[in-house]
Amino acid sequence: MPLGYKRSYQRVRAYLHDKRTSPRPVTARPPSPRAVTVWILRHPDTLTESEQLQLNAVRRHYPELDALTRHVRSFATMLTSRHGERLPDWLDAVRQDDLPSLHTLAAGIDRDRDAVIAGLTLPWNSGAVEGHVNRIKMIKRQMFGRAGFQLLRKRDLLS
Structure with missing residues (x-):
């Protein structure tokens, strides 16, 4: 006995036509991890309105990304405005959140805290x-x- 479909071609065609033309729920694709990383690392003023809205949505859904964004932006402000004296407070704030990768960064900074503070404060560089x-x-x-x-x-x- 041969294997296969015993009904007509028209029945298969009608079934597939229904599947192809039925409305699918429209869902927005989530942003890629790379896009979110770029949004977090860029200055907030340089983000487009669409990027800002998407980043805010991601931050609402993922509290750890919200905390990471706050820490990254406060470190960037400290770096660009040369406020190295804020580093100990920043390190304490990082340690209070459950972000293991930032804890590793904080431990590395602690090993040579005086040099990092000088680098964030003084106008000279190498x-x-x-x-x-x-x-x-x-x-x-x-x-x-x-x-x-x-x-x-x-x-x-x-x-």
Whole structure:
């Protein structure tokens, strides 16, 4: 006895037609984790109205993301306005919330708290030095391991 469907083609066609034309509930796709991350890390004034509404909806549904957003934004304010003296209060606030990844960050900051406070407060930085170190490392990588000190020195002085 052969296997298969014993009814007519028209019956299958009618069944599929009903399925294809029946209204489906319209639901908005949730934003991707990358999009939410970008919204949290950007300055609130640079978000479009749509992005702001979506971020607010996500923050209402996920209290841990709301706490994370508050901590990230307060740290960004502290960083951009050079208020390193606020760091101990920020660390205490982070420890009060149940955010393990921020607890790890807080523990790392605590290991060298004075240096971090100085970095967040003082106007000086080592950006120029780090730029030169990065350039020398790039030259060394370009030379595929042939960069002895003499050759690296000569190439650095010529560039």
